[in-house]
Amino acid sequence: MASNAKALKKPSQAGAPASSPAVAMRLVPDLAWQGVKQSQMARALTQGIDGYIESLQDAIVRDTGHLIVYQLSSWFGQQYKQTDARLVKKLANSASSPGITAFRRTADYVSQIPNWDEIAKNAKSLSVVRETLNGIYDVEVKLTSDKNLKCSTCKSVIQKGAFNIEEDRQSSGGTKENWHSACWVASSLREISKEHRAAKGALDKQSRSVRAILKSAPKSLWGSSSITNKGEYEQWLKELVDHWRKVTTVDESFHNLYEKNFLEYAEQLSDFHLTGKLSVPKARNRLSKHLGKSHVESVLESFLNSPGKVIEYTGAINPSLSSSGENEKDADSPAIAKIYNCTPIVFADSRDVGTHLVAGTPVLMNLSEASEEERKRIIDFASGITFALGGTIERVTPKVFMLTPPGVELQN
Numbered sequence: 001m002a003s004n005a006k007a008l009k010k011p012s013q014a015g016a017p018a019s020s021p022a023v024a025m026r027l028v029p030d031l032a033w034q035g036v037k038q039s040q041m042a043r044a045l046t047q048g049i050d051g052y053i054e055s056l057q058d059a060i061v062r063d064t065g066h067l068i069v070y071q072l073s074s075w076f077g078q079q080y081k082q083t084d085a086r087l088v089k090k091l092a093n094s095a096s097s098p099g100i101t102a103f104r105r106t107a108d109y110v111s112q113i114p115n116w117d118e119i120a121k122n123a124k125s126l127s128v129v130r131e132t133l134n135g136i137y138d139v140e141v142k143l144t145s146d147k148n149l150k151c152s153t154c155k156s157v158i159q160k161g162a163f164n165i166e167e168d169r170q171s172s173g174g175t176k177e178n179w180h181s182a183c184w185v186a187s188s189l190r191e192i193s194k195e196h197r198a199a200k201g202a203l204d205k206q207s208r209s210v211r212a213i214l215k216s217a218p219k220s221l222w223g224s225s226s227i228t229n230k231g232e233y234e235q236w237l238k239e240l241v242d243h244w245r246k247v248t249t250v251d252e253s254f255h256n257l258y259e260k261n262f263l264e265y266a267e268q269l270s271d272f273h274l275t276g277k278l279s280v281p282k283a284r285n286r287l288s289k290h291l292g293k294s295h296v297e298s299v300l301e302s303f304l305n306s307p308g309k310v311i312e313y314t315g316a317i318n319p320s321l322s323s324s325g326e327n328e329k330d331a332d333s334p335a336i337a338k339i340y341n342c343t344p345i346v347f348a349d350s351r352d353v354g355t356h357l358v359a360g361t362p363v364l365m366n367l368s369e370a371s372e373e374e375r376k377r378i379i380d381f382a383s384g385i386t387f388a389l390g391g392t393i394e395r396v397t398p399k400v401f402m403l404t405p406p407g408v409e410l411q412n
Helices: 038-076 078-082 085-095 100-110 123-134 181-192 194-215 230-247 252-275 280-288 293-305 347-358 372-389
Strands: 005-007 022-024 138-143 163-168 176-180 277-279 310-313 337-342 363-366 392-397 400-404
Touching (some): 038 123, 038 252, 123 181, 181 194, 194 230, 194 293, 372 400
Antiparallel strands (some): 005 310, 138 163, 163 176, 363 400, 392 400
8 A cells, every 4th residue: 555655745845045925736636727627626625625624734733732742841841842752742722722622632631741640739839830820829638528529520439538729719708619720720720721722623613514515415506517717716605605594404594604615715726826836924824823923833844744634546546336226437536535544542533534524535544552442442433433434444554544434445
């Protein structure tokens, strides 16, 4: 398999001016406006979600990781600059994700940092965490004696005999609150990551908008009709949105937001087709709605210099059987198939596997960096969805798996 697949390489930027407004990237199949079919453009828009939106989210997570490492080292000592990269990624993924489940994951990963058992008992260290963010409070580390004492954040019971934090806010008009030590630190890490979480969440919403509108498209708008200029492209996009508005169950108050997200993304992709380049200013403007200037530039640098997720596969593709039962070649199928290449470390990282399989994209899944427990969960999930779709899963190496959707055959 290795002989038939190669990683896409980002063009060198050597010699480019520092103020260059765009960078060449291969996000979607090469298309020219002359004679582009609706079906080709729809596929390009679907595939571009991985090249643009999800890669930008990955860059946000990496920048969150840098922020977390800096904060841990400032709280607990310079040795935390050497925190294991896999643990940092887990912390960054969870801290940049919304909801109580993500919060609990953050707290769980906090308890895995080096020397945590000692930190959890140290009132001075834990006080520094809170002082950094919200001013000075009276903090005391205690052994829990009340079996019904609950953590103020995760709401679960603090085990009797375990250490907990009591924070006294009475002097500022508040009350006493109790925390798990790990929840105390996790809440602070999530507080400093809230802008990154908002930026990543906005891209999640854009991704959902794009997928929803494309998924609702009828065959009449995803057919062999040609798009010969940008005006026709914009008219086609309008027809896609209008049809989605008629059939969607999404509350009408969100319709304009879905349309805005979809059209903004579609414009990025059309710019790429016309110029061969991704417009950095547009990506910068989107990030600037949530992140400060220094973090915007850091995320963009990470995004533009990160290895691509997409690899090219030069083997043959056998399209699905037609309704007549004959195996017909799809004239729109590209000569090179696209494979989604992912390296999940925690179960949450595997969320995109099903999306790509449903879209007909093979997935090469590398689990070499996941723990044994997480690896089992990811394999169970990937196997279940692959078999449910009627696809196949093949072990390439002990920790690398190829997941192939139905109707697609990869030949060595």
